[in-house]
Amino acid sequence: MIDHALNKPNNQATMELGRRSLIHDPIEGDLSKIMLVRAKGCSVWDDHGRExxxxxxxxxxxxxxxxxxxxxxxAIAQLHEITHVRPNFNSIPLLELAAKLREISPGDLNRFGFCLHGSLAAEMAIKLAFKNRFGRQSLIVLQDGYHGRSLTTLAASWPHPNSPFLAIQPRFTRVPHPDPYRPRKGLTVEADSQLCLQLLEDMINKGVDGGVAAIMLEPILGNGGHVVLPKSFLTGVREICNRYDIVLIWDEIQSGFGRTGRMFAADLYGVVPDIMTFGKGIGGGFPLAGIMASERLTGFSAGEDGLTFGSFPVALAASLATIDAIIGDKLCQNAHDMGAYATERLLKMAERRKLIGDVRGPGLFCSVELVKDRVTKEPTAAAASEVYRRAAQKGVLLGESRYAGLGNLIKIKPPLDVTRAQMKTALDVFDEVLGEIEASGSY
Ligand SMILES: Cc1ncc(COP(=O)(O)O)c(C=O)c1O
Known part of the structure; x- marks a missing residue:
């Protein structure tokens, strides 16, 4: 229970018992102790009243x-009407949301399926692709891709060499992708992109058994190191999929709903996949994810898909209001403008702060790679952890890359309605902690 007057839990002993009763290890570091009790806009408060x-x-x-x-x-209005509708029935927000998504979906992605988590949306996309390419055996993914933590999506993400789950996971084929900050030795970004397209085609022709049903990728790799794939690579993969009749799945769970400064990365790059997954930002804080699929694909038959709580009316209603607000408040434009402001300031900061190796966008899909040396680009994950810890102590929660890539990214991904003043405060704190860390001389 929470004491609403104080915004604090009213029983510390229960909190402690609860903490010890959780099956997931706490996330390492000081921040594991932060308990969030309230949120508004860009701010969150902990149980000590700290913002x-x-x-x-x-x-x-x-x-x-x-x-x-x-x-x-x-959400409250929907709560008063009906909270749970199993997938065999329709609900008003379900049909309203499907109709609304047609207005903003790229190309002919006009059929929609819903669930509550991005990982399950990715599984839905994979199932639909294999249904539409019956008999083919392989799914190709990118080597630093990330698609979730269900058994199937863990297998479709970057390699987890010590995973205890391998015995019960499917196996997918991973291919290399270009990395504009670290192109392969001696290659330009464009040559690297073309090489990766050749390697992909080789893999399709000679590297897999049983034919490729689908290629799944994030247009901007998120958790796997924030790699901004070159447009030539994305258009090249589209062209290869057309030639080999392979279903192209874009995972826009992180990049969708305005984060890049456009509603979808597909709009930014002018590429339309056959299936797109979405999640995260669509729900306005409520759990919602799903897929949008081309009208050319055959949909699911009874029994092939559909989860008990998968079309949760409260989240669907919240999502309708969220999409209206993103459009009405012109938040794609704000994401673009605030991203441009952040990038400009970070590039200026880089003239003084040698730890900054690279500044990446687009929009508020924004991050900074920290390096020991700009020439060798040697990453420093230790400095990133220290930035994260010190910034939190100063009241700014920045994102850190802990699991994949090089562990040295600081992610700057506030809500899309962030104000210039809030962005300035966060960047001032980032600048200050970088200064402290550089002065300590230990990174
Ligand atoms: C690109 C991408 N795909 C899939 C997922 C998985 O989503 P969820 O955690 O909702 O299952 C994530 C989550 O971080 C993601 O960033």
Whole structure:
């Protein structure tokens, strides 16, 4: 229970017992002790009443600032009507949302399926692709891709050499991808992109058994190191999929709903996949994910898909209000403008702060790679952890890359309605902690 007057848990002993009863290890570091009790817009508060600017948007999900009154109102209104509708029935927000998504979906991606988590949306996309290429045996993914933590999506993500789950996971084929900050030795970014397209085609022709049903990729790799794939690679993969009749799946769970400064990365790159997954930002803080699929694909038959709570009316209603707010408040434009402001300041900061190796966008899909040496580009994960810890102490929650890539990214991904003043405060804190860390001389 929470004591609402104080915004504090009223029983510390229960909190402690609860903490010890959780099956997941706490996340390492000081921040594991932060308990969040309230959120509003770009801010969150802990149980000591301390306010933080949340530049993680809680796993880049609160594209619209937290607890937006329009979203809360829509969710409460739905709560009073009906909260649970199993997939055999329709609900008003289900049909309204499907109709609304047609207005903003790229190309002919006009058929929609819903669930509550991005990982399950990725599984839905994989199932639909294999259904439409019956008999083919392989799924190709990128070597630093990330698609979730269900058994199937863990297998479709970057390699986990010590995973205890390998015995019960499917096996997918991973291919290399270009990395504009670290192109392969002696190659330009463009030559690297063309080489990776050749390697992909070789893999399709000679590297897999049983034919390729689908290629799944994030247009901008998120958790796997924030790699901004060159447009030539994305258009090249589209062209290869057309030639080999392979289903192209784009995972826009992180890049969708305005984060890049456009509604979808597909709009930014002018490429339309056959299936796109979405999640995170669509729900306005409520759990919602799903797929949009080309009208050319055959949909699911009874029994092939459909989860008990998969079309949760409260989240669907919240999502309708969220999309209206993203459009009405012109948040794609704000993401673009605030991303441009952040990038300009970070590049200026890089003239003084040698730890900054690279500054990446687009929009508020923004991050900084920290390096020991700009020539060798040797990453420093230790400095990133220290930035993360010190910034939190100063009231700014920045994102850190802990699991994949090189562990040296600081992610700057606030809600899309972040103000210039909030962005300035967060960047001032980032600058200050980089200065402290550089002065300590230990990274
Ligand atoms: C690109 C991408 N795909 C899939 C997922 C998995 O989503 P969820 O954690 O909702 O299952 C994530 C989550 O971080 C993601 O970033």
């Amino acid at each position: 933080y600017l949340d530049f993680t948007s809680q796993a880049w999900s609160n594209n619209l600032g937290a607890n937006d009154p329009r979203v809360v109102k829509a």
